[in-house]
Amino acid sequence: MGESFMYQYNEVDQKLVDERVEQYRDQTRRFLAGELPEDEFLALRLMNGLYIQRQAPMLRVAIPYGLMSSLQLRKLAHIARTYDRGYGHITTRTNIQYNWPKLEEVPDILAELAEVQMHAIQTSGNCIRNTTTDPYSGVSANELEDPRPYCEIIRQWSTMHPEFAYLPRKFKIAVTGGPEDRAASQVHDIGLHLVKNEAGEIGFEVLVGGGLGRTPVVGKVVKSFLPKQHLLSYLDAILRVYNMNGRRDNKYKARIKILVNALGVEEFSRLVEEEWAFSRDGELTLTEAEIERSKSFFKPFDYDADAANDTTLDEKLAADKSFAAWYERNTVEHKQAGYRIVVLSLKPYLKAPGDITDAQMDLVADLADRYSFGEIRSTHDQNLVLADVKKSDLYALWQVADSADLARANVGTLTDMICCPGFDFCALANAKTLNIADQINEKFDDLDYLYDLGKINLNMSGCINACGHHHVGDIGILGVDKKGEDWYQITLGGSSKEDARLGKILGKAVAADQVADTLEKILAVYLEQRQEEESFADAYQRLGIEPFKERVYAAAH
Amino acid sequence: MPLLINQTVVTDEWVRLDADQLEANPELPEGKVIVPFTYFLANQDALAAREALGVCVNGDDDIVALREQQQRFAVIAIDFPVLRDGRGFSIARYLARDGFKGQIRAVGDVSRDRLGYMDSCGFTAYELPEDRFTPEDVAAFTEMSVNYQGSVADPRPIFRR
Numbered sequence A: 001m002g003e004s005f006m007y008q009y010n011e012v013d014q015k016l017v018d019e020r021v022e023q024y025r026d027q028t029r030r031f032l033a034g035e036l037p038e039d040e041f042l043a044l045r046l047m048n049g050l051y052i053q054r055q056a057p058m059l060r061v062a063i064p065y066g067l068m069s070s071l072q073l074r075k076l077a078h079i080a081r082t083y084d085r086g087y088g089h090i091t092t093r094t095n096i097q098y099n100w101p102k103l104e105e106v107p108d109i110l111a112e113l114a115e116v117q118m119h120a121i122q123t124s125g126n127c128i129r130n131t132t133t134d135p136y137s138g139v140s141a142n143e144l145e146d147p148r149p150y151c152e153i154i155r156q157w158s159t160m161h162p163e164f165a166y167l168p169r170k171f172k173i174a175v176t177g178g179p180e181d182r183a184a185s186q187v188h189d190i191g192l193h194l195v196k197n198e199a200g201e202i203g204f205e206v207l208v209g210g211g212l213g214r215t216p217v218v219g220k221v222v223k224s225f226l227p228k229q230h231l232l233s234y235l236d237a238i239l240r241v242y243n244m245n246g247r248r249d250n251k252y253k254a255r256i257k258i259l260v261n262a263l264g265v266e267e268f269s270r271l272v273e274e275e276w277a278f279s280r281d282g283e284l285t286l287t288e289a290e291i292e293r294s295k296s297f298f299k300p301f302d303y304d305a306d307a308a309n310d311t312t313l314d315e316k317l318a319a320d321k322s323f324a325a326w327y328e329r330n331t332v333e334h335k336q337a338g339y340r341i342v343v344l345s346l347k348p349y350l351k352a353p354g355d356i357t358d359a360q361m362d363l364v365a366d367l368a369d370r371y372s373f374g375e376i377r378s379t380h381d382q383n384l385v386l387a388d389v390k391k392s393d394l395y396a397l398w399q400v401a402d403s404a405d406l407a408r409a410n411v412g413t414l415t416d417m418i419c420c421p422g423f424d425f426c427a428l429a430n431a432k433t434l435n436i437a438d439q440i441n442e443k444f445d446d447l448d449y450l451y452d453l454g455k456i457n458l459n460m461s462g463c464i465n466a467c468g469h470h471h472v473g474d475i476g477i478l479g480v481d482k483k484g485e486d487w488y489q490i491t492l493g494g495s496s497k498e499d500a501r502l503g504k505i506l507g508k509a510v511a512a513d514q515v516a517d518t519l520e521k522i523l524a525v526y527l528e529q530r531q532e533e534e535s536f537a538d539a540y541q542r543l544g545i546e547p548f549k550e551r552v553y554a555a556a557h
Numbered sequence B: 001m002p003l004l005i006n007q008t009v010v011t012d013e014w015v016r017l018d019a020d021q022l023e024a025n026p027e028l029p030e031g032k033v034i035v036p037f038t039y040f041l042a043n044q045d046a047l048a049a050r051e052a053l054g055v056c057v058n059g060d061d062d063i064v065a066l067r068e069q070q071q072r073f074a075v076i077a078i079d080f081p082v083l084r085d086g087r088g089f090s091i092a093r094y095l096a097r098d099g100f101k102g103q104i105r106a107v108g109d110v111s112r113d114r115l116g117y118m119d120s121c122g123f124t125a126y127e128l129p130e131d132r133f134t135p136e137d138v139a140a141f142t143e144m145s146v147n148y149q150g151s152v153a154d155p156r157p158i159f160r161r
């Protein structure tokens, strides 16, 4: 439907991905022929998104800033069907992972992806990763500016950057366009926030040194206002300071957050300013033409002015309770009257959070074509978004999505959890996560109870690498290994939003069969003590951890 | 050890000595030598008369001091002690940006799959381990024809070209 308003790859972009496929094909060939040492191929394949995991290799395909066309999603479905076991997994950094590709077939997969300008470039390895952003970019009412044009500018600059491909550690950038943070930007190596200064100009607030993993840190402001034309030269300066000074003797201390903490943010920003003096106003300075060109790819769609006059939605909402529940939870206000943002839940009952089958991908692509200008977005909390749906189309869309198990009305609730694959798939895991996700789903399946709890983020990781962002959930669950058994440590009070903060550990870990029961106790304290409309997060901030601790550990005797 | 310059294997006119060699045999040979930068710093007076001098640095060296003295050298060899250590890429960029006119040579863990990136960062010569080099490897310089960022040869990022 209609023309696409996504970034359109030109010949240069296409040539780059094509050449990259051939380059990687040759690297794989030389590795299999024994010409390329294991450790060297490891670095090369990681820079192309290929991990070797418990079961098989794992391939992570980039979805730049979480935006894709229906054509691209159909290709992802085709790859799941042809080269994998019929599904993929959406990650917290809005990429997609395949768990069962064959090493020898990866070059063919990449060649297929390149046909739709997709790739796996820099989805892992110690390089600049896929830049992420707000899944409601361009359609949320209170954004200052659409962040995607800047994400695209960063994508180009960071793709195959010759100087920053062997950084001390991986490097993640997230960009937000308004006061709300749906991209967890403060737990990224660099968080960029579009802001307005006193003169009314738009630029970036720049945060550095956020990150999770074994040393979770919230990012710190290194520059409160960076005029936007300096975006790349300033990033370049930060990366060079990091590349030269980040620790290389210990990979657990190699992220930029450790450097920023060691130097202090003042000294770190002094080094950046000193470095920036060389490149500021140089070739990397963005031209007005380049910013405009990038913006031209993300213009608002041709919205139907008539859409605002719809009356059918109210009728359907009144007539169908299930639809109304879904509308309430899984759709979001759109800046254009008569439209809604739709979140397709990838958290169905008793299935791995974030997983999506090939048939579901095809179906979402069809829905996008029919109802949302052919465009799909992936979110930090592992769901998909159709960003531009007419209110009058919602009912029809919901019926189709519901039939494909994509409309569980749980977005923002306890069962809309962020969850890493854990021990079932990941070689680094200490504990399983998917069985715990099931346990929680079984216990808290009652929608009225879930709705009564309101908005709550439950995040779960299978080890301290924190891929499931447990530190920044209202409730976090971390799998730990105690003498060969899976135990789970619980944290409370984290947030990855505007008020980003790290959760506090509740107490000693609980046994695998106790996780859901423990959550129930925590939630009971909230339900008993909340004031009026108070959310779990606000109640926790008021009450502190003690009442929760008392309930959980007192009852254990 | 093959030395690549302009994508061709050339004869190396330089003798590169490491700290161990210099300790075992403190007498510097005549002619073109490359010594560790730390050795240079410790022996500046003795080396003052030498016309053709090269130094070898790695990321642990005092790069500020190197940049201050770079015009003194005909060759600056940048060592990649291990594959993971990417500081050498930035060191080359500094030198190129500061206007260094001599040879910037990559040594240590240098291999085919990084030649393209090294070239973009301003390296002009590459010492490759014998067993890791075949003449076909020069294809690495041209297998990626596109870059977005610009390079030392053409610093304009794609949007200024």
Ligand code: HEM
Pocket: A051, A053, A058, A089, A090, A091, A092, A093, A097, A169, A170, A187, A188, A210, A211, A212, A213, A214, A255, A419, A420, A421, A425, A426, A427, A428, A465, A466, A467, A468
């Ligand atoms: C199954 C294979 C996976 C492996 C081997 C793996 C490995 C790792 C490791 C080692 C880290 C810590 C890095 C550090 O602190 O420096 C990490 C962090 C992270 N992973 Fe994964 N991961 C995997 C899957 C996933 C999945 C499925 C997701 C998304 C759901 C994910 C999202 C993340 C994120 C967002 C971080 C960043 C945390 C931070 O900022 O420190 N990973 N991963």
Ligand code: SF4
Pocket: A420, A421, A422, A423, A426, A427, A428, A429, A430, A461, A462, A463, A464, A465, A466, A467, A468
């Ligand atoms: S948190 Fe640990 S278990 Fe989970 S995916 Fe990351 S590395 Fe694997």
